Amino acid sequence: MPTPNPAALDFLLTRRSRPAKTLAEPVPDRATLETLLTAAARTPDHGKLEPWRFIVLGKGAMPRLATAVQARGEALGLDAEQITKGRNQFDQGHLAVAVIEMQKPSEKTPALEQTYSVGAVCLALLNAALAAGWGANWLSGWPSHDRGFMQSELGLEAHERIAGLIHIGTETSTPPDRPRPDMSKITTWVDT
Template sequence: MSEVMDFLLTRRSRPAKLLSSPGPDRATLEKILTAGGRVPDHGKLEPWRFVVFEGAALSRISADIICRAEEIGEDGAKASSPFDLAPVCIMVVGSTVEGTKIPEYEQVLSAGCAAMSVLNAALASGWGANWLTAWIATDKPLLNDTFGLTGDEWVAGFIHIGTCQNPPPERPRPDMEKKVDWVDQ
């Protein structure tokens, strides 16, 4: 079996609470992002983009999340924690392209594939990584004011990347005999 298949069959996200510094350097992040862009994209619409947050930006985001959580009664500590712990966050932003023959759902799936590809590229590069959303991914004031998204953009995921000292325990996986139907006629 190839190393790629070994990776895919054993890949495991690292919980954001286990991530810390250091994180990948810019050259490594550029490779991770390039891999993230190699996804199915019917019509070559590129209905997604990446925003990389590091350093002081992560502290600002964390503070904004805590303030907003207090306003709306959400758990600010839980939502802001990944921005405090991981040294890098790649926000995968989706934006469907109107007026094409490509269905919106295919464009949404392409953005999801981009998020998964970024996650897998980070993990395959030896980093700890976790794909999160939570309420912050749909809160309009945060999306507009903190993350700078426009009205037609949405968050496919926040990919938090850093060093993970302790590998997490394996979690239950699907029983593939119950998830697969074989049809030969």
């Protein structure tokens, strides 16, 4: 018989991301964040390729990134609403971790499996922060997918991309739970 961990299962059954705009200071200190990053890196990783890395964006970087998003959005000809939405997470952010996907050549582990692993790292970091009592949210948005922004502001190489920005801070309000999937509609049981 397996040894259950009821607290962990209860956490997973009730976990809820916190809107990034509701996160405030204080944020985790470096030692605490290193623990959360260590937990995130314990994700399934076929071939032990580690097709990810982390860029920690502290409060001091947020104004520069917000200004860069504004300039990049204007250069791309985006409308004011898109630009504002893109820069808000930096204007309102206090700490975020950019999870960077970096594909590794492998005959045994297809690129798609590496992408899945990077997504698992994002979720593992989000859950580690929530389990540690912090508020956290996984965001992306157009700046996260814009090659110019990735290269000029975060120094990403051509083979790298942002998988997600995990914002972490102190929760200021508890959001209502959202509707959850109807398991009977998304589950198929195959016994033979």
